[in-house]
Every structure is written in structure tokens, then in C-alpha cells.
Amino acid sequence: MCGFVGFTDRDGGGDASRATAGRMLAAVAHRGTDGSGWCHHRGVTLAHCALTFVDPERARQPFLSASGRTAVVFNGEIYNHAELRRELRASGACPRTGSDTEVLVELYERHGMGMLERLRGMYAFALHDARTGATVLARDPMGKKPLYWTRTAQGVAFASELAALLRHPDAPRTPDPRAVADYLVLQAFPAPGSAVAGVHKVRPGCYVRHERGTVTEVEHWRPVLRGGAARTPVRAAEARFTALFRSAVERRVRSTGRPLGVLLSGGLDSSAVAAVAQEVSPQGPVPTFSASFADADFDESAHALLVARHLGTEHHVVRIGGRELAEVVESEYGRADEPLADPSLLPTRIVCRAARRRVRGALTGDGADELLLGYRFFQAERAMEALLRVMPAHRVEALVGAAVRRLPQRSGNLPVRAALGQLARGLRAAPEHRFYLATAPFAPARLPALFRPEAAGALAGHDPFAEVTRVLEGRPGLTPLERSQLAVVCHFLRDVILTKTDRGGMRSALELRSPFLDLDLVEYVDSLPPGLKLRGLTGKYLLRRAAAPWLPRSTVRRTKLGFRAPLAGLLRGELRELLRDTLAPAALDRGGLFDTRAVRVLLDDHLEGRRDTSRGLWALLCFQLWSDGLSAASRTPVPSAPETLTEEMRRAV
Structure with missing residues (x-):
């Protein structure tokens, strides 16, 4: 992976511009340790630091098109770049490199932003088109790679991380109370907002265009649950799902000649990824990495070891105690890119740091729970639908409350008492809000008392669920379960899970790839009826069927534990x-x-x-x-x- 920065620069790229670019790029240097470069391209200064996987010698960035009219800085990888390069050759182009960066910029010159429909991969990029003077900032459909921007006196400035953008002399630096309120409910700052007033994120599946002083946003992809035919044959769905999943893993493994590892928790998702990666890897046994917690309530290392032995991977266990977790907080959180309240970032960071000593990239199981209804919350949502059909909400609340009071208080990894308490808090809410109310650090109603009066005044009329509402607009006929799923995908997956994944890996210059978030696989799963994802109260039904021949039976049938840190004790x-x-x-x-x-x-x-x-x-x-x-x-x-x-x-x- 890589990091990049840039800004509108009418001064011609002089010493002051180079110094600003250097200061900004220094803040993201951890993202790319293979060298850096910069250029001034007809009114825009661009700089880039590289972590190379494809054609490192000839694909240095910033990269100019063959015509010289378009310059690009790019973070990510286009997994189907070889296929797209063949199409370019067939159209008369003469590619100079084997890189996906060149494919990206040449496709743009031929198809404009319509080329995004053809890309399969993860990306954030900024390009400058000298033909129109436009600067375009884009993110992939799932938002795997970050991209921040702000207006400046001369136009716009942008960067892969907020910390880099704030080193531009015109960048604002004041925290936004309304965005902070969102964060205290949602655990992260939902795009397009950020922790700083006046700084924005490009939304996943969108691009932002700055031209002649005007900024416009275009959404090129949005998750759509089409529900599928009610009688979709299970075996046909399983066969199609398995083929797409295997292809997604193989794309990521074979798109680079460098060996990739797998972050193996021992749960179903990462174990399925490891099984296919081990089969298709051209470099021998796949390195797998798991966390071993001193706190037994959080430790899945025995399950990971069982899977590793079953598959024959080269397994590494990273032992994590309270001191190791605290060290990450003490040494890194004061200079974090942007606050993130997901505590699983801590062990993710430690495992990624260990993995980077052996590989430059690793596969993860991220996305399966959100797309295939694997969270306990979705099971609770289905049960809640059934209960609310036969009794009023206050009766259900009373039943759940009584059950909570009978259970002991514990601080382990999602104990039953905590799960039931979370469920009770969201019973009367809209389905798309219940997940967030159940997991919120602070309920929205508690925020005014938490803020000082002068800051609380800015929260009047503020809705932390505004982005969830936007994604659900124009989606009539969705069931409560489908509304919940879309809400979880649009923020929790994109802004929390994938932010954690990117940050946990890139602090060590480790690229993480998520096969379950392959766009072809995502769109197919979104087309299926819920019953093929959540069968009764069994989540990830199709994945369990597909993985049964690859994994130990106990792994396929395991209840999800979740990858968390022992926060209360810490x-x-x-x-x-x-x-x-x-x-x-x-x-x-x-x-x-x-x-x-x-x-x-x-x-x-x-x-x-x-x-x-x-x-x-x-x-x-x-x-x-x-x-x-x-x-x-x-x-x-x-x-x-x-x-x-x-x-x-x-x-x-």
C-alpha cells in the first residue's frame, strides 16, 4: 500500500511547495517504506510514498499518463489490472509498465470516471486532468482506503491521513463538536465528516471533483439489497458463492509475486480465507498469525492452532497481555490519525506489527459478518421481530430486563448479561438504529449532559444517524432485518472495521486484503434472500456450507466469539x-x-x-x-x- 498528499498550487512547485509536500508526506511515511517522489503538474503538487507490490521499478508515483495530460497518486491495488491492460492493448494503447497505476490513469483518459465500473480492487486515488484543470478524489465502493480533503485559499488539499492534511498551512485544526457527538455514539467519524471542522472524507463509493473553484460529489456505487428470488436453490447459491469466494481469494494471492499471510483468529471467516489461500498459494505453506490473550475470556488461539494444523500453514502465535496493549495506547494514540473507539484496533495493531516481520501483506476475514448476517445482533433482530409480532414492546422490555437482572455481572468478551442489556436498549428504536444504540459508548440522549453547555448548544437538532438515513433513502419494502444490515454496512463496516484494518496494518506498512469484500462477491450476496445468510438463528449459512469440506467440523459450527480487547480490566x-x-x-x-x-x-x-x-x-x-x-x-x-x-x-x- 501507499500514502499520498497533494494540493492546488498556483506557485509553480517552488521551494515552499516542495517543503509543504515534504512535511505532509512525512506524516504518512509509515504507509510506504520503498521510497517517495513528488511532482508539480500544471497547478497541482502531488507527493507519494510507496509500498510496492506490482512493477516497483517502472511504476513510481506520481505517475503521468503517456500523453502527460493526467497525473495520479494512488493507494491500493487493482486486482484485475492484467485483464484491463489487455483491453488497453486491444484498443491500441502501448503500456509502458506492468503496473495497475498505469492501467488506472490510461483508462481514465479513455473512459473518464466511467472507468470506475470496470475496477475490481481497493483504492483511493487523486488525479489531476490538465485538459480540464479538474482534480478528482475517489474511493472504492467499500471504502477500504482512506482519503481526506479540505478547501484552501488556492483550491483544495488532500491526503491519505488526517494527520498529513493538517500539516498543510491552510488546513483547519478545530475539532467539530457535532462530529465528536457522532463519534461518541458511533465509535468513529462517519464519512463525509471528520474530527476537524472543515475537513471531509470522501465517502466510500464516491468521488469528489474540484474544478474552477466548484466541488461536486458523485456516488458511483451504493450497497443494494435486492432480496433475490424466494426460491433460490440452496445448492446453486452455494456453488455460485463458493466460486466467487475462491476467485476473490485467488485474485488477491496471485496479483502479486510477493508471499501473503493470513490473520487467523480461529473463527469461521478467517479460517475459510486461510483454507483457500493455502490451496492456491504458489509459494508453499501460507504464514498465518493469531493473537493469544492472557485473559482466557478473549483467547481464541487454541482454535486458530487447530485450523492451522488442519490446513498445514506456517503458524505464528503473537502473545498479548495488558502491558503490550497499554504500550500501543501510550506510544501511538496521542499521534493517531483520527480517534477510533473500537478497542479491537489494539490487538490488530500488535498482530500486524508481528506479521510485518515476515510478510508485506496479509488476508483477513473482514466483511463476512456484515454481509452474511453473522453477528449475534442479527440473530437478536430476527428474534425481536418474532416477539414484537405477538406482544407489545414494553412487555418484551420487561422480559429482557428481568433476564438481565438474574445474570451475574462480568466483564468478559460479550457476556450474555451485556448482550441482553444491549438488546433491551434498542427495542423501541428504528431497526436501522438498534445496532448502534446497542453498542454505543453513549446514547444520543446522554450527550447534552456530557458536553459543556457552550459545546452542547451546537448539538441542537443534530442527528448522529444522518448518514444511515441517507443510505436508506428510496429503499421502500425492506424488512427490519434488511434495514439493520444496510445500516451496519454503511457505517460500522466502512467507517469502523475498515478504518481499524487500514490503520492496524499501515502503521507497520502491512497491506491487508479482504476477500469477502470483493465487489463481485458483495453484489452476489446482496442479491440473495436473507434466509440463505441467516437460516433460523444460524448466521453465515452459505459460508458454513461452503467451508464444511475445508475445515474442522468444530470450526464450521462455532459460535462467533469476536476479536476484542479486555478493555474493562485494562x-x-x-x-x-x-x-x-x-x-x-x-x-x-x-x-x-x-x-x-x-x-x-x-x-x-x-x-x-x-x-x-x-x-x-x-x-x-x-x-x-x-x-x-x-x-x-x-x-x-x-x-x-x-x-x-x-x-x-x-x-x-
């Missing part, structure tokens, strides 16, 4: 002092957003064991560490460019 133990210091009244006063008394109640209740408030505390801690880091960065000089930048870029800095 905040009471290894992170206790950091938590107290970061959320102390003096520290919160500097930020000016949160009410110190409300935060103090959360702290005391958790640290003294009265109730588990770890979700809310974690969200506040992640934000406050980032905010403190942002303030500190504004008071200190920008550091020199690291050794991964070319000598010319370092001199510019």
Missing part, C-alpha cells in the same frame, strides 16, 4: 494512571468540550467497580489523547522527514 489496571491523567479536570478544561463532573462520575464508577463504563471511558480517552496530541503538534515545529523519504524530499522539509 482501564482499571495498566491504563489506570493514563486514564486518570488524560481525563483529569485540568486536561478536559484545555479541550473545552466535556463536562468535568460528568466524566468524573464515569471514572469513579468504573475504577471503583460500581458499574462497567469502559465503553464510554475508552471513547473519551481515545479522543482526548488525540486532541492533546493535536494541541501539542500546533505548538511544536514539524519534525524532519524520516529516512523513508527520498533525499530530495528530506531536503525540501
Whole structure:
């Protein structure tokens, strides 16, 4: 993978422009350790750092089209680039490289942005078209790669990460209270918003075009649940699903000559990926990597080892205790790209760091739960539909509440008491809101009391579910389960899971690839009736059928555990002092957003064991560490460019 930055630059790419590009690129140098480059292209400065997989010598970026009219910086990989290159040759083009970057830019010159329909892969890119003066910023349909932008005095500036964009002299730097409110409900900042007022993300499946001072957004892909024919034969669906899944894994394994690993949790999804990768890998046994937690409630390493032995992979176990998790928070969260309250980023980061010592890229099982209804929440949603058909909501709430009170209090990995409590909180909500209300660090109704009065005033009329509503507009006839699924895909998968995946890998320059999010596979699964995904209360039904010949029976039939960190104990133990210091009244006063008394109640209740408030505390801690880091960065000089930048870029800095 790679990192890139750029900005409208009418000064002709002089020393000041090169210095700005160098400072911005230094903030994303971890994304690409194979060298860097920059260019000024007729009014736009572009810079790029590379982690190369395809034709590294001849595909250096920024890359110019054969005509010289279009320049591009690109992060990702186009898995069908060989097929598209053959089409270019048939149309009379003479490709100069074997790279997917060249395919991208030459397709653009022939088909414009219509070429996005032909791409199969993960990408974020920025291109400048000298014929029109337009700068175009685009993301793939699932949003696997990040891309931020903001308006500047001369036009726009953009970057792969927020931290890089904030090094542009015209970039705003003030946190957005309304976006922070979204984050405290949704665990991440949903596109197109960001943590900083005036900075935007390109939405997944969209591109943003800046031309002659005007910015327009075009949506080129949106998830659509078509429901399928009610009588879709199970065996036919299984055969088609299996073929598309195998093709998705093979595309990712064979698109590069470099060996890839697999992040193997021991659950069904990553185990199925490992099974096919092991079969199609041309380099021998596939390296697999799993986490082993000191806390037994979170440890799946025995299941991963069972799968690794069954498949014959080259297995590596990464042992993770509280000290290792705390070290990531202490060393990295103050300079994080943007706050993310998903605690599974911690073990993901540690496993990726270990994997990078042996491979440059790895496959993951991300996407299966969202697309194939694998979460316990979807089972609960189906059960809820049945209950609400026969009794009113207040009766169901009473039944669930009684069950919760009878169960012991635990802080393990999604204990039954917590799951039932989450379910009860969302019973009266719209189906598309229930998942988020069940997992929210803070319910929307609690936010005004959490913010200081002057900040809370900005939240009047604010709706954290606005982006969910947008995605569901014009979708009549969807069942509650389908509305829930689309809502989970549009934010939780794209903005939480894939942000975690990108950040966890790219901090170590490790490329992560997600076969379940192959566009052909996604569109096929979206066309199927829910009964082929969730059969009764059994999620991922088609995947279980497909994987049965590849994996141990116990793996195929396992209930999902989930890849999480032991957050409650971590905040009471290894992170206790950091938590107290970061959320102390003096520290919160500097930020000016949160009410110190409300935060103090959360702290005391958790640290003294009265109730588990770890979700809310974690969200506040992640934000406050980032905010403190942002303030500190504004008071200190920008550091020199690291050794991964070319000598010319370092001199510019």
C-alpha cells in the first residue's frame, strides 16, 4: 500500500511547495517504506510514498499518463489490472509498465470516471486532468482506503491521513463538536465528516471533483439489497458463492509475486480465507498469525492452532497481555490519525506489527459478518421481530430486563448479561438504529449532559444517524432485518472495521486484503434472500456450507466469539494512571468540550467497580489523547522527514 498528499498550487512547485509536500508526506511515511517522489503538474503538487507490490521499478508515483495530460497518486491495488491492460492493448494503447497505476490513469483518459465500473480492487486515488484543470478524489465502493480533503485559499488539499492534511498551512485544526457527538455514539467519524471542522472524507463509493473553484460529489456505487428470488436453490447459491469466494481469494494471492499471510483468529471467516489461500498459494505453506490473550475470556488461539494444523500453514502465535496493549495506547494514540473507539484496533495493531516481520501483506476475514448476517445482533433482530409480532414492546422490555437482572455481572468478551442489556436498549428504536444504540459508548440522549453547555448548544437538532438515513433513502419494502444490515454496512463496516484494518496494518506498512469484500462477491450476496445468510438463528449459512469440506467440523459450527480487547480490566489496571491523567479536570478544561463532573462520575464508577463504563471511558480517552496530541503538534515545529523519504524530499522539509 501507499500514502499520498497533494494540493492546488498556483506557485509553480517552488521551494515552499516542495517543503509543504515534504512535511505532509512525512506524516504518512509509515504507509510506504520503498521510497517517495513528488511532482508539480500544471497547478497541482502531488507527493507519494510507496509500498510496492506490482512493477516497483517502472511504476513510481506520481505517475503521468503517456500523453502527460493526467497525473495520479494512488493507494491500493487493482486486482484485475492484467485483464484491463489487455483491453488497453486491444484498443491500441502501448503500456509502458506492468503496473495497475498505469492501467488506472490510461483508462481514465479513455473512459473518464466511467472507468470506475470496470475496477475490481481497493483504492483511493487523486488525479489531476490538465485538459480540464479538474482534480478528482475517489474511493472504492467499500471504502477500504482512506482519503481526506479540505478547501484552501488556492483550491483544495488532500491526503491519505488526517494527520498529513493538517500539516498543510491552510488546513483547519478545530475539532467539530457535532462530529465528536457522532463519534461518541458511533465509535468513529462517519464519512463525509471528520474530527476537524472543515475537513471531509470522501465517502466510500464516491468521488469528489474540484474544478474552477466548484466541488461536486458523485456516488458511483451504493450497497443494494435486492432480496433475490424466494426460491433460490440452496445448492446453486452455494456453488455460485463458493466460486466467487475462491476467485476473490485467488485474485488477491496471485496479483502479486510477493508471499501473503493470513490473520487467523480461529473463527469461521478467517479460517475459510486461510483454507483457500493455502490451496492456491504458489509459494508453499501460507504464514498465518493469531493473537493469544492472557485473559482466557478473549483467547481464541487454541482454535486458530487447530485450523492451522488442519490446513498445514506456517503458524505464528503473537502473545498479548495488558502491558503490550497499554504500550500501543501510550506510544501511538496521542499521534493517531483520527480517534477510533473500537478497542479491537489494539490487538490488530500488535498482530500486524508481528506479521510485518515476515510478510508485506496479509488476508483477513473482514466483511463476512456484515454481509452474511453473522453477528449475534442479527440473530437478536430476527428474534425481536418474532416477539414484537405477538406482544407489545414494553412487555418484551420487561422480559429482557428481568433476564438481565438474574445474570451475574462480568466483564468478559460479550457476556450474555451485556448482550441482553444491549438488546433491551434498542427495542423501541428504528431497526436501522438498534445496532448502534446497542453498542454505543453513549446514547444520543446522554450527550447534552456530557458536553459543556457552550459545546452542547451546537448539538441542537443534530442527528448522529444522518448518514444511515441517507443510505436508506428510496429503499421502500425492506424488512427490519434488511434495514439493520444496510445500516451496519454503511457505517460500522466502512467507517469502523475498515478504518481499524487500514490503520492496524499501515502503521507497520502491512497491506491487508479482504476477500469477502470483493465487489463481485458483495453484489452476489446482496442479491440473495436473507434466509440463505441467516437460516433460523444460524448466521453465515452459505459460508458454513461452503467451508464444511475445508475445515474442522468444530470450526464450521462455532459460535462467533469476536476479536476484542479486555478493555474493562485494562482501564482499571495498566491504563489506570493514563486514564486518570488524560481525563483529569485540568486536561478536559484545555479541550473545552466535556463536562468535568460528568466524566468524573464515569471514572469513579468504573475504577471503583460500581458499574462497567469502559465503553464510554475508552471513547473519551481515545479522543482526548488525540486532541492533546493535536494541541501539542500546533505548538511544536514539524519534525524532519524520516529516512523513508527520498533525499530530495528530506531536503525540501
